[in-house]
Amino acid sequence: MAKPNVLIIGAGGVAQVTAHKAAQWNDELGDLHIASRTLSKAQAIIDSVHEKSAMKVPGRFEAHAVDAMDSAAVADLIRKTGAGIVINVGSAFVNMTVLQACLDTGAAYMDTAIHEDPEKICETPPWYGNYEWKRREAAQKAGVTAILGVGFDPGVVNAYARLAEDEFLDQIDSIDIVDINAGSHGRWFATNFDPEINFREFTGTVYSWQNGAWQSNRMFEVGRKFDLPVVGEQQAYLTGHDEVHSLSARYPFADVRFWMGFGDHYINVFTVLKNLGLLSEKPVKTAEGQEVVPLKLVKAVLPDPASLAPDYTGKTCIGDIVRGTRDGKPAEVLIYNVADHKDAFNEVGSQGISYTAGVPPVAAALLIARGDWDVKRMANVEELPPRPFLELLGQMGLPTRIRDENGDRPL
C-alpha cells in the first residue's frame, strides 16, 4: 500500500489536533504538510508535535504559507508537496477554493464543516446544495474522493445514523443528534471557538427536517431535556447544523433534528448581546464618528478560545438517538461518544471540542489510504461504510458506545 502523503490546510485549534493525530499515524500516511496564511502558526503546530514526540516513525512534517482562498496557489502546493490527500480544517470560507484545487490535481479532499460565504448568514436549505454538491459531478468525472463534513458533528454522527440503519433498525423514523458539552472552562463567559463564528451560528433561522419538509424556528425557541450517559440530564435546543442538510437527503421519510446543549447563562448572555444589537455584523457609528462592527468588538473583549484549553475540565457527550422499527416493533438506539477535555489537552494540547472535530478526518485519511473509503467521488459520511471508520476511531481515542434495550456497551 502506497503512502498517500497528507496536506493539512489551517492552523487553528482543530488543525492542531489533526496534525498531532496525523503524526501519530505517519507510518501509514507518509509525508505530512501543514499550510496556513501565517507560516508561523503552522510552524508552531509542528513544534508542538515534536515537543510531544508525536511522530510515530521518523518522517517529514513541513510548514507552508498559503492563501487558501487562492485555488491555484493551493493546487501548486499540492503538486509541490506531492500530497495525495488534503485535509481542509481551515475557515469555513475556503472550502470551495480548496476543493477546486483537489479536483484540478486529483488529490483526495475532505473538510469538517460546510462552506460559508462571509457576507451571508444562514442560507436556504439544503446548505450543501448551495456550494459543495454543485461540484459532485465534477468530482465523479475527475475520479476524486471528496468526503464532506468528516469532523465529529457533522461526520461521526452521520456514521452513527448509518450504523443504526445497517445494524439496528429496519426502518428509521427519526434521528435526533445531541451535542452536549458538560465541561467547564472556569471563565465567567467564553465561547469554545471563534466568537464571531460561534455567534453567527445562532443568529439565523434554525432549520430542521420534519414531516418531510424544512421547518423554521428561532434559536432557543424549541428546548428539550435529554438524559444521557455520563453527563446526565441536560437541556438542549433545536439548532441549525450541517448534518441535517445531508441526512435529510438520505432519510427523507425520517425527522432529522440537531440539538445543542446550552446553559441558562450562555443563553442569557447571548440574548442580551443580540437584543442590544451587539452581535450585528453591520457597522454602527459612535457619537465620536467612529465606525465599529459590534460583533468584532465583542470578539475582542471575550477570552481567546485557545486560552481555555489548559483549564478545561469535564466531558462532552455527542450522539444520535435513532428511533424506528425492528421486526415490526418500535425500537430505539443511542449511539454516542464521551470525550474528556483534560485528556485531550494532555495528549494534543487542545480542549475536547477541538479534539472530537480534529481526529475523525485523520481516520478518514487512513481509510482512503487503506482503500475502504477510496470511493473516487464526492460523498457525505453517511454514504460510506461506518464500521471501519468507527472501529478505527475507537483505536484513535474516540470510542463509540451503544445504549439500547440491551444495555449500555462499547461498539
Place this chain on the structure above:
Amino acid sequence: MAKPNVLIIGAGGVAQVTAHKAAQWNDELGDLHIASRTLSKAQAIIDSVHEKSAMKVPGRFEAHAVDAMDSAAVADLIRKTGAGIVINVGSAFVNMTVLQACLDTGAAYMDTAIHEDPEKICETPPWYGNYEWKRREAAQKAGVTAILGVGFDPGVVNAYARLAEDEFLDQIDSIDIVDINAGSHGRWFATNFDPEINFREFTGTVYSWQNGAWQSNRMFEVGRKFDLPVVGEQQAYLTGHDEVHSLSARYPFADVRFWMGFGDHYINVFTVLKNLGLLSEKPVKTAEGQEVVPLKLVKAVLPDPASLAPDYTGKTCIGDIVRGTRDGKPAEVLIYNVADHKDAFNEVGSQGISYTAGVPPVAAALLIARGDWDVKRMANVEELPPRPFLELLGQMGLPTRIRDENGDRPL
C-alpha cells in the same frame, strides 16, 4: 425687586425642562439666555419654548455658543448677557469652569450634579471635598451665591431632610433617600439619560455614610424592598450618589444612604455588559487592529434617551425616609414627590426624570431673586430654608407630600 436675568448652560434633556420653566416664570427672572457648545441645540430648545407659548410675559430668550470648559469664555458670556444667575445644567465635567466664571463676574451659580473628572470614576469621599468645596472660601470672599446640587436628587431630597429636621424630628438617626422610576419606556432596554454617564454611575464603589464612617459596597450588593405611595412595593439597591456626600457633613451622627430602584432586567443587562468588559472606558483592540472604547459602542447601539420621552408612561416616586426621635420617642416620616412621565412630556416635551431634575434650579433662581436664598456664599441645599423652596416647587409642578403616623397628606 430687580429682575436678575438668567443664563442656562447646557442643551440636553434637563436644560430643556429648565428653559421651559424659566420661560413660565420670566416675569420674575427677566432676560433668558441658553448656551451650549452647539448653537443649534440651544436654539432648538428656545424654538420648543415658543411652540408651547411658554413665555409668561414677552421678553428675551437668546441662544449662544460657548465651550463651557473655557472659564474665560463663560465669564465673557455672563458679562455680555448681563446674567445675574447662571444655571449650570451642562455635563458633569464643566462645573468647576462655570463656577469660576461666576466667582470672577459675581453672578450667582447653581448646578444639579457633582463635578466629575472624565478620566476618573468614583473618587474618594466626600466627593464635594475634591472639587466644589475647595472654592467655598473664594465664594464667601466674592460674596457669590453658589447653590450646589439643586436638582431633585441631589437637591429637593436634601431639602426634605432639612424639613424633617426643622419640623418633624428632634433627633435624626437615619436618612434613606429612595429614588424609584416606576415608568415604562416600552423598549427592550434603554437608559433614562446618557448611557455613558448612567453606567459610569454604577461601575465604581458604592459609598454610604453609616455608623459615623464611610462604608464601601459594590453596586447591587445591598438590596432592600420599599413600600411607597402610588408606585407600591419596589426593590431598590444601595447606590453611590452626590447628596450622601453633603448630608453626611450636616448629619454626621445619622446614617445616610441612597437607594435606587432597579428591575431585574436592568441589573441583568448591566451585569452581562460589565462582566464582559463592555462598560470599560479604556480602549480595546479588535482582531483587525481597530481601537475601540467599549462603552462608546454600547452607547451607540442603545436608544437615544431623548427618543424615549414621547412613549414614556407611568410615574416616579422620590423621597426621604427619615427616622429618629420626637419627644423622646422613636418617630419616622416619609417626605416625597410623585411625578408623571406623560404629564411632563405634555408640558415641556421631556420625560419625568428630566422634569424632576430641571424644575428645582428654576425655583432656586426665583428664591435668589426674591432674596430668600440670596446667601452670598456657597451652600448645599440642606443649609438653606426648605419651606419657601418646597412651597414654590408645589406651585411649579413638583408638590411635596408627607406620610407619617398621621397619614398621607400634602405639605
